[in-house]
């Protein structure tokens with residue numbers, strides 16, 4: 328089975344959900360002209376890291392974004408990994424990844440588990456408690472958010488649960504670009520899965536972001552990689568490669584969870 332991916336690497340207007348939604352609507356319409364099977368957006372694309380204003384600008388129950396993404400998925404007949412958004416309810420605010428299938432049905436919801444202190448997430452957000460596994464048209468997938476890729480045990484848990492494609496949505500800063508690239512490639516090699524990673528570009532008052540969205544195959548080869556400007560990446564991935572490589576080097580048979 329093959330999956331045509333479109334990864335929307337974009338700038339984000341700081342703390343301006345309405346203008347970001349208008350921009351995303353245009354970018355999805357443009358990407359859809361290439362007939363992708365799945366479109367991927369970055370982390371916190373409605374608000375950026377305007378965390379002190381989340382009470383005002385977070386989406387209540389993520390209801391606005393959910394309706395908006397479901398409509399676009401249906402309209403273009405495309406799966407959408409709707410990046411993550413600030414989702415608020417009476418109990419708190421979360422950094423939440425949402426996934427929709429091409430019928431506009433929500434198939435995934437993952438609240439970021441590892442909060443990133445360097446960007447004050449723990450001061451404004453609640454940590455998630457659940458895994459990010461979901462299925463897209465029969466393909467077992469997982470979605471995680473940015474800092475999560477530094478936690479190999481967490482990614483492994485999703486792969487052991489079945490994931491063949493790991494979607495990563497991020498706002499990863501430029502000074503650690505080499506970590507971003509190396510961690511993504513390593514997660515792909517050690518888990519023998521595809522990694523489809525979407526980062527933002529541009530700057531906010533505190534950080535400049537690295538871009539370099541990329542797709543890595545289960546052998547650790549880069550299928551496609553963006554630079555540091557706005558760009559939509561397109562690539563088709565071949566899911567049979569996951570099975571093939573797992574047969575060639577059977578790490579899931581050979582691993583010793585009884586020892587570690």
Ligand SMILES: O=C(O)CCC(=O)C(=O)O
Pocket residue numbers: 443446472473474475477498499500503506
């Ligand atoms: O781990 C890093 O260096 C970046 C993480 C990050 O920016 C985030 O989780 O938002």
